[in-house]
Amino acid sequence: MTTDTRTTDGTAVRRTLADRLAAFINEASSPILANPLVSIAVGASTGSWRWTALLTVFTGVLPAGVIFGALAVQRISDHHVTDRDERPLIMASILGSLVLxxxxxxxxxxxxxxxxxDAAMLTTLGVLAVITxxxxxKVSVHSAVWAGIAAMLALTFGPWALLTALAVPVxxxxxxxxxxxxxxxxxxGxxxxxxxxxxxxxxxx
Structure with missing residues (x-):
């Protein structure tokens, strides 16, 4: 099954079911969504909602603010920061949030x-920044985030949480x-x- 979409110059582009599925996966697996979710899950396991909220701010809210702020002033082309040359500034800013x-x-x-x-996200992004x-x-941050999530959830909740690793190949x-x-x-990644x-x-x- 295919559908037609049009680019800005009016050219028709054929989009298959696989294309649409991949686009959905990329949005649903965005680190902007994934990082706060794992922060909430692990933070909640400690029973401290105050620390859970603070963790989510530094690992999710502030990084998202950096990305959408840069997007608003046209420092980046899209919220996935697809252009490798646009990544250093974003990575440095998010590293600052994680260090804080x-x-x-x-x-x-x-x-x-x-x-x-926080430390796991900091060290992982640091390594990704060096590679990038x-x-x-342009190593994949999406893939790194989801593999890291699977590891952290398994260490927090037990081996059954390794089922989240099934998301990584997807x-x-x-x-x-x-x-x-x-x-x-x-x-x-x-x-x-x-x-x-x-x-x-x-x-x-």
């Missing part, structure tokens, strides 16, 4: 899992299908998220 969040957690004596989430900026290679496929990333970029976020979270929580 980690400082608040350490100074305020946050529960271990809350601190661990120094290596000049996200990888979506990123590759819309041609925002190559398969190696999406796979390396997933491996980075699983290893870096998983190890950091395990060491701290």
């Amino acid at each position: 969040g980690l400082a608040v957690c350490l100074i305020g004596g946050a529960p271990g899992p809350v601190t661990a989430v 900026i120094v290596g000049r290679w 996200v990888v496929w979506g990123r590759v299908h819309v041609r925002d990333h190559t398969l190696p970029q999406a796979v390396v 997933a491996l980075t998220g699983a290893v870096v976020a998983g190890l950091t979270f395990a060491l701290i929580h």
Whole structure:
């Protein structure tokens, strides 16, 4: 099944069911949505809604504000920050939010899992930033986020939560299908998220 959409110059583009499914997956798996959700889930496991709210601000609300603020002033082309050259500023700004969040957690004596989430996101994004900026290679943040989520949820709630890892190949496929990333970029992103976020979270929580 295909449908026609039109570009700004009026050219017809054929969109298949797979195209539409991939577009939906990319929106639904956006780190803008995923990061606050895992922050709420892990934060709630500690029983502290105050720390859950603070964690969500630093890992979700402020990063989303950075992205949509940059979009509003046309510093980036889209909320997925598809253009690699636009990523350094966004990554640096979000790293700043995560560093501030980690400082608040350490100074305020946050529960271990809350601190661990912030630290895991910080270290993972730091590695992704090095690959993106120094290596000049657009590794997938979407894939890294979902692999990291699976690792953190499994360490928090037990092995059954590893079922969330089933989302990772779906996200990888979506990123590759819309041609925002190559398969190696999406796979390396997933491996980075699983290893870096998983190890950091395990060491701290």
